[in-house]
Amino acid sequence: MDYQFKAGSIPLLVSMPHVGTDIPDDVLAAMTPAAVDKQDTDWHLVRLYEFLGGMGASVLSARWSRYVIDLNRPPENTNLYPGQDTTGLCPVDTFHREPLYREGMLPDQREVERRLRAYWMPYHDQLRAELDRLLALHGRVVLWDAHSIASVVPRFFDGKLPDLNFGTADGKSCAPGLSDAVVACARAQAKFTIAVNGRFKGGHITRYYGQPDANVHAIQLEMCQSTYMDEDAPYGYRADRAAQVQPLLRAMQQAAVDWVRA
Structure with a gap:
């Protein structure tokens, strides 16, 4: 399988597009040692969110590394943050600008299109199918796109990133009431710093599927x-x-579910 999936019973689907660590042998053959390290993986999120099973949430997580193809980029490879540096649909370097491919072995357009069909589409087909199933059951659904990143990545932001960075495409991907309910949980505690639609406003999954x-x-x-x-x-x-x-993660997702059920 190209992903791991478990169907749930409540109106919540948690997507983890960057937890994958597998790289097919034919792709790996063209790559550098930096690719083998997979430092830009969203490490351990499945374990961190292990409480989701007890909640009854649906969970979809990637098998393939983001270095193979980035499931959270649009298929046409447009820049989600115009004017800002970002990695693409088939990244050619790491977050620290280390090359991922050996000299003369970058994926060409034909290879990118092959990876779209082989690795990108299965994940998104399952995501769409599960959203449709949950909509048929509940009428409304929350899609929670779960990510993590090193706290300091000078390529993308200055200084240290806030601990929790919420993105709703500047309010376009969900109703204000839902984001308010989730963020209120985060603001009720003092241990973790937060940002809303700051450096991270949501990637392709949030922007494309979020249709209030x-x-x-x-x-x-x-x-x-x-x-x-x-x-x-x-x-x-x-x-x-x-x-x-x-x-806190559980409380925020429960707040989202309570809101969508209200």
């Missing part, structure tokens, strides 16, 4: 990895840190 008029309310959460893991290789999971943020 069609009863799909999408919100992205980009977390600093320092909140739950070691940011340096070998990128170990820190259960002590995770235990501090997991109750």
